[in-house]
Amino acid sequence: MPSLxxxxxxxLGHCVLDLLAHAxxxxxxxxxxxxxAERYVAAHLAALRAGAAVLAARxxxxxxxxxxxxxxxxxxxxxxxxxGEWAAFFAAGADKRAAAExxxxxxxxxxxxxxxxxxxxxxxxxxxxxxxxxxxxxLDPLVDxxxxxxxx
Numbered sequence: 001m002p003s004l005x006x007x008x009x010x011x012l013g014h015c016v017l018d019l020l021a022h023a024x025x026x027x028x029x030x031x032x033x034x035x036x037a038e039r040y041v042a043a044h045l046a047a048l049r050a051g052a053a054v055l056a057a058r059x060x061x062x063x064x065x066x067x068x069x070x071x072x073x074x075x076x077x078x079x080x081x082x083x084g085e086w087a088a089f090f091a092a093g094a095d096k097r098a099a100a101e102x103x104x105x106x107x108x109x110x111x112x113x114x115x116x117x118x119x120x121x122x123x124x125x126x127x128x129x130x131x132x133x134x135x136x137x138x139l140d141p142l143v144d145x146x147x148x149x150x151x152x
Contacts, residue, residue: 019053037100
């Protein structure tokens, strides 16, 4: 029996596309930052925004609020279990990012910052694939990510 083509994906909202664009911008900031702490913070924020894009695409407003705030990485593991390892990886770096944001120059090394930048780039690529977007369109700063929304 022939397999059916996958159903067409629902169009992504502006919020999702904006978060992906911000994630891409943070990667650019990270790549050009001269201080390891700045590079690390920008890379971690890129990953955070990419994770938030998945949440924006896959969740609706809750009917009632749960007790206490929950971070993106915890919710991402519930909403997108296929990204659970990524969520755990970036959650583990949150304290280091906080230390770097607080101005502790020795909070991260150049190698840690470079490694996190590479991981954040890979994560953004994975998120783009999970959301069903072509990678080159989502990452090309000259491409208008909202064009599919206006066309359909």
